[in-house]
Amino acid sequence: MAIITQKAINDAVWKACDTFRGSIDPSVYKDYILTMLFIKYLSDVHDDKYEAYLDKYSGDVERAKRAMLHERFKVPENSHFKFLYENRNASNIGELIDIALEDLEEANRQKLFTEDGVGIFQNINFNSSVLGETKDKNTRLKNLLLDFNKPELDLRPSHLDGTDIIGGAYEYLISNFASDAGKKAGEFFTPSEVSTLLAKLTKSAPGSRICDPTCGSGSLLIKAGQEVGSDNFSLYGQEANGSTWGLAVMNMFLHGFDNATIRWGDTIRNPKLKEGDSLMKFDTVVANPPFSLDKWGKVEDKDGEKTTVTYDPETDPYNRFWRGVPPKSKGDWAFISHMIETTYEGKGKVGVVVPHGVLFRGSSEGKIRQKTIEENLLEAVIGLPANLFFGTGIPAAILIFNKGKETKNVLFVNASAHYESAKNQNKLRKEDIEHIVNTYRGFNQGKLQPGVAEDKFSYVGTFKEIKENDFNLNIPRYVDTFEEEPEVDIESVQAKIKELEGELEEVQQQMDKYLKEIVG
Amino acid sequence: MENSPSYGFELPMGWEVKSLNSLFSFKNGINADKNSYGSGVKFINVMEVINNEFITPDMIPGTVNISDNKKKQYIVRNGDVLFNRTSEVNDEIGLSSIYYGAEEVVFGGFVIHGKPLGNRINDLFKKYCFRIGFVRNQIIKAGQGAVRSNIGQKDLQKVKVILPPLNEQIEIAKALTNWDRAIRKTSQLIEQKKLQKKWLMQQLLTGKKRLNRFSGEWREHSLGDFFTERKETGFKDLELLSVGQNGIYPQSESDKKDTSNSDKSKYKKICPSDIGYNTMRMWQGRSALSSSTGIVSPAYTIVKPKKNAVSEYFAYLFKTPKIINLFWRNSQGLVSDTLNCKFKDFSIVKTKIPDKEEQKAIVNILRLADEELQLLQSKLNQLKAQKRWLMQVLLSGKKRLNF
Numbered sequence: 001m002a003i004i005t006q007k008a009i010n011d012a013v014w015k016a017c018d019t020f021r022g023s024i025d026p027s028v029y030k031d032y033i034l035t036m037l038f039i040k041y042l043s044d045v046h047d048d049k050y051e052a053y054l055d056k057y058s059g060d061v062e063r064a065k066r067a068m069l070h071e072r073f074k075v076p077e078n079s080h081f082k083f084l085y086e087n088r089n090a091s092n093i094g095e096l097i098d099i100a101l102e103d104l105e106e107a108n109r110q111k112l113f114t115e116d117g118v119g120i121f122q123n124i125n126f127n128s129s130v131l132g133e134t135k136d137k138n139t140r141l142k143n144l145l146l147d148f149n150k151p152e153l154d155l156r157p158s159h160l161d162g163t164d165i166i167g168g169a170y171e172y173l174i175s176n177f178a179s180d181a182g183k184k185a186g187e188f189f190t191p192s193e194v195s196t197l198l199a200k201l202t203k204s205a206p207g208s209r210i211c212d213p214t215c216g217s218g219s220l221l222i223k224a225g226q227e228v229g230s231d232n233f234s235l236y237g238q239e240a241n242g243s244t245w246g247l248a249v250m251n252m253f254l255h256g257f258d259n260a261t262i263r264w265g266d267t268i269r270n271p272k273l274k275e276g277d278s279l280m281k282f283d284t285v286v287a288n289p290p291f292s293l294d295k296w297g298k299v300e301d302k303d304g305e306k307t308t309v310t311y312d313p314e315t316d317p318y319n320r321f322w323r324g325v326p327p328k329s330k331g332d333w334a335f336i337s338h339m340i341e342t343t344y345e346g347k348g349k350v351g352v353v354v355p356h357g358v359l360f361r362g363s364s365e366g367k368i369r370q371k372t373i374e375e376n377l378l379e380a381v382i383g384l385p386a387n388l389f390f391g392t393g394i395p396a397a398i399l400i401f402n403k404g405k406e407t408k409n410v411l412f413v414n415a416s417a418h419y420e421s422a423k424n425q426n427k428l429r430k431e432d433i434e435h436i437v438n439t440y441r442g443f444n445q446g447k448l449q450p451g452v453a454e455d456k457f458s459y460v461g462t463f464k465e466i467k468e469n470d471f472n473l474n475i476p477r478y479v480d481t482f483e484e485e486p487e488v489d490i491e492s493v494q495a496k497i498k499e500l501e502g503e504l505e506e507v508q509q510q511m512d513k514y515l516k517e518i519v520g
Numbered sequence: 521m522e523n524s525p526s527y528g529f530e531l532p533m534g535w536e537v538k539s540l541n542s543l544f545s546f547k548n549g550i551n552a553d554k555n556s557y558g559s560g561v562k563f564i565n566v567m568e569v570i571n572n573e574f575i576t577p578d579m580i581p582g583t584v585n586i587s588d589n590k591k592k593q594y595i596v597r598n599g600d601v602l603f604n605r606t607s608e609v610n611d612e613i614g615l616s617s618i619y620y621g622a623e624e625v626v627f628g629g630f631v632i633h634g635k636p637l638g639n640r641i642n643d644l645f646k647k648y649c650f651r652i653g654f655v656r657n658q659i660i661k662a663g664q665g666a667v668r669s670n671i672g673q674k675d676l677q678k679v680k681v682i683l684p685p686l687n688e689q690i691e692i693a694k695a696l697t698n699w700d701r702a703i704r705k706t707s708q709l710i711e712q713k714k715l716q717k718k719w720l721m722q723q724l725l726t727g728k729k730r731l732n733r734f735s736g737e738w739r740e741h742s743l744g745d746f747f748t749e750r751k752e753t754g755f756k757d758l759e760l761l762s763v764g765q766n767g768i769y770p771q772s773e774s775d776k777k778d779t780s781n782s783d784k785s786k787y788k789k790i791c792p793s794d795i796g797y798n799t800m801r802m803w804q805g806r807s808a809l810s811s812s813t814g815i816v817s818p819a820y821t822i823v824k825p826k827k828n829a830v831s832e833y834f835a836y837l838f839k840t841p842k843i844i845n846l847f848w849r850n851s852q853g854l855v856s857d858t859l860n861c862k863f864k865d866f867s868i869v870k871t872k873i874p875d876k877e878e879q880k881a882i883v884n885i886l887r888l889a890d891e892e893l894q895l896l897q898s899k900l901n902q903l904k905a906q907k908r909w910l911m912q913v914l915l916s917g918k919k920r921l922n923f
Contacts (some may be wrong), residue, residue: 360852394855467867476849485841490717493712500709507701514695517908518919 006151010172016147018171019140027129030177031243032144034170035124038250039100040148041166042073043081048156060134070260074138081102081148088145093138094127101126111253114264123242128413155480167222167255174247190220190288191388193428194353194396199223199288200437201400202351203379204233208283211364212234213267213338214290218248222255224286235260238267269295269311270320271318273342279318281344288353289335291392296331323371324364332358333368336399340377343403350401355394356383359473368473370476373463377401380440381410383475385419387426397475400440408463409450409459414479415457428473450499456481532917534685540837541677544601544634544642548673550594550627552584560585561667562623563705564596564685566630569604569617573647577623584626594626594633601634601650602627606670613663614671616678618643621923632673642686644693652915655681676689682916691921692914699907706900713896717889725837727872740849744865744867745840746829750822752789758782767809780817787815788822793831796820802861803848809835821863834880836886 004376013033044300049071053064066247068074077083079100087096105112105119112120119255131137147153155166174189190198198220204210206228212221215237225235235257240247245264252260263272299311311324313334326333332354339350358365359381372378380400387393395416415436419426439458442448459478469477531537540546550563562580572579586594596602596619606612614632619625620643627633641649647654660830662675684692723729727738768790771778780787790796790810799806799821809831816822825831837843846869853859874882913919 242643472852474849474852480849482842482845485722487722488715490716490719491568492718493715497709497712497716500705500712504709507698507705510698511702513922514698514910517922518913 004152004154004165005167006165006172009155009165009169011080012147012152013169013381014176016144019143019147019306023132024130026177030173030222031124031247032126032131034247034250035101035121036144036148036174037166037170037173038254039079039084039104040081040153041254042075042104043079044155045413046073046075046080048158068381073253074107076100076103076107079107081145085145085149088142091134091138092127093141093145094125094131097126097141106165107298111258112249114116118264120246123246134298136374142425167251170251170254171219174219189216189390190353191390191425191427192219192223193433194384194388195220195223197433197436198288198351198353199227199399200433201382201398201440202349203227203285204284204349206230206232208233209236209287210234211280211282212287213271213273213286213342215239215240215248215262216288217249218260218262220286220288221248221260222251222257224258224284225257235262236273236280237262237487238265238272239263240266264420267338268313269299269332271338279320279342282348283344284343284349284351285339285343286351287335287339290331291355291394291396292329292357293331293335294329297325297328297332326368326370327364330357330361330365332363336372336401337368340372340401340403345403347404349403349488350399352399352401353396354399356397356474358399359397359475366471369473372401373466373471376405376408376463377403378410378473379405380413380443381473382411382413382436382440383479384417385416385428386427387421388419388428390425402444408444409443410461410463410466410473411440411448411453412459412461412475412478413439413457414475414481416475417481447507452480481503530917531682532920534688535595535917536639536683537680538683538749539677540634540679540681542637543634543681546673546676547594547635548605548632549627549629549631549633550584550586550590552586555587556906557582558585559583561591562625563594564619564625564627564631566603566604566606569602569631570607570612570821572617573651574618574620575602576619577625580625582628584628586626591624591626596625596627596633598622599636599637599646601636601646603632603634603650603671603676604630605632605672605857606630606665606668607663608668608881610663610665610669611659613669613817614659614676616646618646632671632676638749640686641683642689642693644697645689648693648696648911648915649681649689652682653700654912654916655679682813684917688921695914695921696907696910698815699903699910703900703903703907706896706903710893710896710900713889713916717886717893719885720889721836722841724885725833725840726842727874731878731881734874734881736875738872738874740870741873742867743834743869743871745794746834746873747867748826749863749867750789750791750824753786753818755789755815756784758789759812759814760787761790761810761812761816763798763806763808763816763820765806766808768796768808768812768814768816770812770814775904784815786818790814790816790820790822791824793825795823795825795835797823797838797861797866799862800858800860802866802914803844803851803856803859805839805844805847806837807838821861821866823863823866828874828876830879830883832883832887836883837871843869846871 016033017029020032026119050064050068054061055068057063084097084100087093090096101121101124105121126141131140171192175192204224204225204227208228210221210233212222215221216239218237221235221237223235235252237260239248239262242264245262248262252262262272265272271279297311297313298309301308301310313321318341320337321334323337336352339352343350378399379402382398384396384398386395389396413436415432418432418435420429439454443453443460448460450462453460457479461478560583563582564576564580565582568575568580598619598621600619602617602619603614629829646769658669662679663669664907760771760780761768762771762776764774771780791813792811794810795807796810796816798819800819847861850865850869851859851861852865880895914921
């Protein structure tokens with residue numbers, strides 16, 4: 001039996017995209033590819049297990065089938081990839097796939113439905129005209145099934161080289177979609193190195209509740225979970241975009257995090273992670289929220305003359321914006337406020353990726369910033385290199401808030417010059433991540449004194465200094481990267497001047513002679 | 521008959537007017553494959569010809585990989601003349617440059633090579649004889665082209681040059697060489713004097729070296745302790761000033777195009793001793809001291825010295841890398857193009873500043889250094905003018921050397 005490597009799977013999956021490339025936008029077709037990958041995986045796992053039981057029960061089909069009922073996932077016959085593949089020439093193949101998904105959801109209600117009864121495949125429609133007119137659509141779906149039927153994509157765990165190979169393929173695909181589709185798809189993807197850095201900075205203890213309130217496809221959440229170092233943690237996420245939410249749920253299963261709770265909805269207007277009427281609290285909250293989101297808050301429902309405000313941050317039912325309401329056109333501090341409000345008092349930690357404007361913009365944002373600093377929540381400000389993210393060159397920073405802070409100092413790190421430059425995008429290397437994480441840990445453990453911690457890299461600022469800077473957190477104000485210019489070698493300059501003046505005198509005497517002769 | 525007055529002047533006995541085709545055989549340079557550049561034999565490119573009166577091997581950055589056979593065809597030897605075949609502006613077409621060197625080099629496609637026929641011109645004299653007005657006028661007239669200028673071998677061949685006898689050529693070249701030396705030495709002296717001033721700034725503006733009569737310790741201050749912002753607008757009738765790298769002067773004297781708004785009501789008033797800086801470029805050190813009253817674009821922040829500040833001192837200080845870096849650290853914006861150093865940011869910049877008397881004393885020294893530099897610069901300009909005049913009179917035979 002041949003062992004299948006990560007790269008082989010990545011290549012095969014990427015090839016399957018050719019079926020759509022050019023005619024359908026990657027931000028649309030990614031959902032079809034990833035959903036098919038999910039079906040294929042469940043089907044292959046199912047077959048692998050079934051064969052193992054058959055073996056165990058010496059070919060007793062009934063006993064093997066009975067044993068299958070206790071497996072993680074139940075795969076109804078008509079939801080199995082093989083069934084779809086056999087029907088690849090059917091004129092209603094789109095409909096057959098939709099039914100397969102519905103039945104798969106139904107058979108795994110507990111896992112694939114939200115508590116409000118919405119299934120994860122609700123946003124995917126294989127019978128949709130998005131895929132073209134009937135004839136085109138059928139050809140595309142047939143090609144898709146053919147691509148996934150290739151031996152390279154045999155995803156049975158017993159064939160796989162490594163435990164997380166599916167998760168890896170999933171991530172590979174998502175990151176490739178992100179770079180392929182540019183900015184649009186970049187919105188739902190945090191580069192894996194940034195996720196790793198954030199997960200390490202906020203490293204959660206065993207038993208932690210970890211949340212990403214804008215989880216996208218869930219990769220940051222997965223990294224944060226893996227960083228715990230044991231299986232003892234629980235993951236929570238919320239995502240506003242329906243199809244991205246579906247991906248996140250599938251992603252959790254593919255990585256074996258069956259107990260993750262991923263909710264669909266707008267985190268600010270409709271937070272779904274609640275306990276009773278209150279927002280759920282977490283040990284660790286991490287996020288890469290959309291940068292400076294416009295129109296994040298107030299919702300007005302206009303009906304003729306009548307206007308009903310269905311949501312207004314001024315009267316937020318959870319009182320998340322008591323420090324101040326961020327400006328309508330920039331949601332950064334709204335997400336940060338939400339994150340701070342959903343961490344446990346006295347111990348919770350927040351790690352958030354933000355654009356630099358968050359560090360210095362004035363008016364309402366300045367006031368909120370000032371309050372969080374006065375409350376002694378802000379622990380670290382870390383400036384990242386430019387060009388790390390898909391589709392945007394603007395430099396980002398990471399803010400760490402800690403509700404169990406011991407000193408009033410704040411760590412500033414300028415990591416902007418520490419990266420490897422790749423073709424279109426810069427990349428954080430392993431040593432860059434370690435450098436930042438070690439600096440942060442040293443500070444967090446009280447090992448760093450106020451002032452320069454590492455020349456041109458990190459600085460421990462006191463509350464007084466930050467106050468003197470008007471609560472402006474602009475990193476260059478704290479981390480000095482100035483290179484002193486070399487001092488002029490005045491002795492050699494003086495010597496040269498003397499020499500030149502002597503030579504000039506000589507040549508001028510010569511010139512005078514000529515001039516006397518010529519001018520007369 | 522070549523001495524006929526139709527040239528506009530009378531040549532001394534024994535002097536000749538010769539066309540270039542009687543003195544040189546011409547050839548266009550190598551057009552090698554793109555991949556052949558970057559290694560191999562040194563080759564003279566068009567820019568070296570345009571920028572230098574003569575070329576020595578160490579002045580040639582380019583190399584090209586060609587066969588030995590080809591190398592033989594395009595070789596340049598000591599004393600050969602090179603003309604540029606193309607230039608951006610007509611005035612720079614067909615400039616001559618002489619190769620002085622033993623090393624075998626070749627020449628590029630936009631260069632015309634003149635290989636001397638016989639030994640009619642002295643090698644040192646060649647540096648001068650193709651660059652006088654009489655010759656340049658002919659070449660510039662022959663240049664063609666709308667966007668760039670070009671000259672072909674055929675037109676170049678017809679150009680006439682004036683040649684004294686060989687022994688007189690040598691004497692004229694010797695005389696002019698003195699001016700070349702003086703010009704070179706003066707330029708070098710200016711460079712050294714600039715370093716001297718830089719050293720003075722490094723020492724005096726930081727307090728590393730103190731003048732004898734001052735001893736009190738420098739205290740750290742914010743710039744806001746020394747300046748207030750002048751935000752006076754609505755002076756439409758004042759003269760429009762331009763803030764440049766070297767100071768503030770009337771827009772009418774600027775060589776930059778006037779891009780100012782026709783509505784000057786928002787323009788800011790600036791007075792003598794004020795410092796104006798470009799709010800969005802202060803992180804690059806774009807500031808200048810004003811000596812007159814006028815108005816400047818609203819893109820500038822105008823700061824007015826308080827009683828304890830000698831603004832000339834600060835004008836020098838604001839040009840030092842350390843303080844420019846502080847302006848950068850105190851500017852705000854997402855990317856360098858949007859970095860802003862408003863008065864509020866400017867005023868909190870902290871640095872060590874001496875008291876007013878010491879500021880004045882330091883300014884006096886730096887001002888002297890500046891004055892000396894200006895004098896040397898104007899001396900350099902005069903030497904160049906002298907050399908031009910000498911070439912005019914010596915190379916046409918209007919004035920002659922006794923030898």
